[in-house]
Amino acid sequence: xxxxxxxYERGHVDIFSGRAPCIGAPICRLNLTSxxxxxxxxxxxxxxxxxxxGAHKQCRQTIFYVDQWxxxxxxxxxxxxxxDGCGRWTSEGAKEVEAGNRLGNVGGRxxxxxxxxxxxxxxxxxx
Numbered sequence: 001x002x003x004x005x006x007x008y009e010r011g012h013v014d015i016f017s018g019r020a021p022c023i024g025a026p027i028c029r030l031n032l033t034s035x036x037x038x039x040x041x042x043x044x045x046x047x048x049x050x051x052x053x054g055a056h057k058q059c060r061q062t063i064f065y066v067d068q069w070x071x072x073x074x075x076x077x078x079x080x081x082x083x084d085g086c087g088r089w090t091s092e093g094a095k096e097v098e099a100g101n102r103l104g105n106v107g108g109r110x111x112x113x114x115x116x117x118x119x120x121x122x123x124x125x126x127x
Contacts, residue, residue, distance in 0.1 A: 001015055008043045022052065025060075026061070026062045026110040027050050027062045027110075028112065029082075029083070029085065030064045030082070030083045030084075031082055032045060032048060032064075032066060032070065032080065032082075032083075033079055034070040034071075034079045034080075035079075041071065041072075042069055042070065042074055043069070043071070044068070045069075045070060045081065046065070047067075047113075049062070049063050049064075050063075050064075062085075062110040062111075063110070063111050063112070064083045064085075064113055065083075065112065065113030068081045083112050083113055084112075085110065085112035085113075
């Protein structure tokens, strides 16, 4: 994002990047926390996508479907969202977690949480 980008605005997708040492396994746990500062501190997070890539390295990606407000004035009235997909591996390479969370290897990505289904649009034809 450019130097003049206004982060955390309604309807925007914000992208952050950084450098870190490579890790062997995909990230399976997320602690997303707001510090609650500012006059309009609450923000809604649909998802967090983490991608690791590098020269001569296998790309790894985890998508965490957060689907939650991080705010003290909107449900669930918390500044932290915790998603844990570090259950036990199944023979298919997916994981099982409690509380009905969807987690699996989808198209080479580790998916944690419950993505919202696409909206259903009903069309009717009239004569």
